[in-house]
Amino acid sequence: MTSRTVEYTLGTPGLDEQGRVTDVPLGVGLKNTQEYRLPGQFDESFGAEHMLVNIGPQHPATHGVLRLVIELEGETVIRVIPHIGYLHSGFEKLGEYRQYNQIIPLTDRTDYLSPMANNVGLALAVEKLMDLQITERCQVLRVLACEMSRIISHLVWLGTTGIDLGAFTPFLWSFQERERIYNLQEAWTGARLTTSVTRVGGMMADVPTGWSAGLRDFCRTFPSTLKEIDTMFTRNAIWIGRTQGVGVLSGEEAINRSLSGPMLRASGVDYDVRKDRPYLGYETYDFDVPIGEHGDIYDRYRIRLEEMWQSTRILEQALDRLDKLEGAPLNVDDPRVILPPKSRAMSDMEAMIFHFKQVMEGVKPPVGEAYMGIENPKGELGYYFVSDGTAKPVRWRIRPPAFINLSALPRMCEGALLSDVIAINASVDIVMGEVDR
Amino acid sequence: MGLIERTPPDDPAGATAVSSISPNWVTTRLDFLTNWARANSLWPMPFGTACCAIEYMATAASRFDIARFGMERQSFSPRQADVLICAGRLPFKLAPVIRLIWDQMPQPKWSISMGACASSGGIFDNYAMVQGIDTIIPVDVYVPGCPPRPEGLIYGIRLLQKKIQGESIADDSLRQEHLVGPSGLFLPAERVDELSEPFGNSVSQTRSG
C-alpha cells in the first residue's frame, strides 16, 4: 500500500496543542457532528466516504489463497477486486513436458477436492484425441469415480460454507462421510487424495474384491447424514436469512459470464454436460438434474444438496451394472496404449517389446486437437489437447470451471453487505488449485 | 522486518547477557515446566494452500482430531499462533506472504513444512514454484508425502513436541534469526540455487516434445 501511506505531522493524531480533539483519523465515529472534519491530506480511499478492506491471501474464509480487495461505503460493497494467482503452479506448462499418462497425476492436484473426476476427464480427452472406444466395465468404473468425487467435493463445500456462516457441526459430519469415501478410494487406488486412477484406454486397476459391498453400504447410510444436514440448514432461519436473495445472478447473465455447473443451474439454466452431451453412457442412467429459480446462494445450496442425493442414485445403478460385468475386460485391447500384463511381458517377446515401447516412449496420439468437457462438481471441466504426433502434447489447456465462476464474483457482490461477500464467495465453490493452476 | 537482531559476537554486553543464564538446576527445572506447557498447547496457524490443506482439514476433523495434541484452537491470526503449518505448495507469488506471516508470529514460534511441495517443490520443478519453503523461512519439521496422511502429520507434530521438550531457556540462539543482506533472502543466494537444483527424475523431464 505504498502510494496510500499517510504521514502525520503531529505527535498525537487527532489532538491539537491543547489536547482537544480535532480530527478523528479514518473518519471513524464523529461523522455527523460539528467537530468532525476530514483532514485534507488524507487519501480519498481512507476518508469517511470509502474504505478499503483487504481479505486474504491467507484467510480462512477465502477457501485457499484468494485475495479480495473490497471498497466499502459504510457497510455496503462498492466494488470487489479479486486478486488471484497465489497458487499458480504452472500446470499447463508442465503438461507440455510430460507424456499423456504422466499428466494424470498432475490433474489430481488441480482440483484437489475431486481428483478422480479430473483423472476421468483427462483420460476421456486423450481417448477422444486418439479415437479410442473404452470397454463397458471401464465406463461403469469411471462413472463410480465421477460420482464419488461429486459427493466428496460437495461435502467439503457444505462443511466450509457452514463454517463461514457460523455453523461448525456440519463440517464434522461432512468430514466423517468423506473419510468413508477416502477409505474406499484408498482401497481402490492406494491413495486417499491423489488417486491417479485412470489411464489412457482404461483404469490403473480394477476395484478389489468386496469393494462394491463397501460402497453399497455407503450408499445405504449416507442419506441419513444428508437428512441431518437438510434438517440443520434448509429451514434454518439464520441460514435462510444469510443466503436467500443474496448474490443473485439472472440466467441470462450467468450464460453471458460463461458460468457452469451448480452456479449456472441455480440461475435457472437447464444445462448439465451429463444430460446435454452425454459421456460414459450417462444417458442410460436414471437421475434428475436440479434447477434453481432465483439464482441466489440458497438455490446453489439446494442444488448441491440435491446433487448428492442424485449421485447416490447413480452410484447404486452403477454398482448393479458393475456386478453384472464381473469378469468383463477392463482395458482396451490395444498394445499401443495399454501395457501388456506383467506375466505376458516376461514370457512373450512381442508383449515385451510393446511394454518397452510403451514405457520408454509413451502413448502417441495422431496429429490433431480435441476438446473434451465433463461435468465436474464445480462445473464444466474441459481439457483441450493439441497434439503434433509426439508423445507429449503441444498444448494442454484446462478449462477451469472455478476460475470462470469466480470471475462473476465482483458482479454478484455489488451492493451487498460486507458479511455477504463471505457468503457469496463461499457459494461459488472455488478451489484455488484450479483457479490459479 | 521485525526480526530479532543477532548480537554481534564482539559486543561485550551481548556476550554477558547470554552467559548470565548458564544452565543450572533451576533453569533445567524451569525448562521442563515451560517446555511441557509449550509443547502441549501449540496453537497452529494453518497456512493451507493446496491439496495438503484438505488433509490438514481431515486431521482437524472428527476422525483424527488434532485437538488431542493440544491444538484445539486453530489460530487463523498469526499474532496468536505458535506453529506455522505450511500445508501445500508455495508459488513465488505467495513467498512474500508467508514471510510476512512468519514475521508477524511472536516468539517462541516453530514451523512445520507439510508435504513434498512445501519441503522441496515436489513435482513442480518449474518457473512458478518455490523449491522448498526453507529458502524463505526456517523449518523445524518436514513431513513427507503427497499429501501426507493425517497420521503422518500427527507424527510430525509429535516430533515437533519432542523437539520443543529438548529446548532450553538458557539458549538464546534458538530464537535468533537473521536475513542475509538487504535483499530479504533468508539463505545466501548460492545456497538457494543449490537447494533448488533439479534432482532425481526431474532432470530428464525438462525436454518438451
Add this chain to the structure above:
Amino acid sequence: MTSLSPSAAALRHAFGDAVERSLVSCRDTIVYVRRDRVHDALAWLKTTPEQTFDYLTDVTAVEYRDPERPLEVVWQLRSLARRADLRVKVALDKSAPLEVPTVCDLWKGADWLERETYDMFGVVFTGHPDLRRIIMWETYAEGYPLRKDFPLRGHFSRAEQTRQALAANPEAHYSLDELSIAEAFHELPKDMRERLRRGERGFLK
C-alpha cells in the same frame, strides 16, 4: 459425425474470404478467420438466430513447437439450445505484434480468460477494459510463461526469482492507478539478462 458443422459453411457464406479455412479434428469443427474480421464473425455467430452461439466456453492460445508456425488464438463457442460446438481460430504471425480484438463486449465471461491469455502468451486483446496480468504478479519480469521460448524453470536463477518474489509487495492493490506495465525479459539489457540467468553461483555458463 466427421463432417463439417453447417455453421462453418454459413460463416463462409456470410463472410466470404475472411474465413480462411475450416477443418474437422476429432469430431470438432475448426474455423480459421482473418484477424480483422474475427470480432464481426464472433458477433454474427452469437446473434444470428440459426447460430445462437450464446455461450463462450473458453478463450485460449496455442503456440506450436515449430517456431515458424503462427500462434493461434482459440475461441470455443457453444450453443446451449442447439447443443452445438464451434471452435474459431485466428492465426497470428509472430513477427508482428500479437493483437486481436476483445470479445468482452459480447461475452462478459471473456474478461478473465483474455487476461489470462495475455498473461501467459502476451497476446494483446485490443479494447479490453482492464488488460493486465492476472496470474503472475504485476511486476513479473521474466516474460510470458507459456511461450515456447520460455524455459520450464524460467529465465532467472532460483535465487534471483526468490529475491524478486520477496521484493514484491504483498499488499499492493495493482489497481489501474498503481499499474505498472510488466517489463518483458527480452527488453532488459543483454548483460543484465546474462547475469540474471547465470545466478549467483555461475554454474550455467
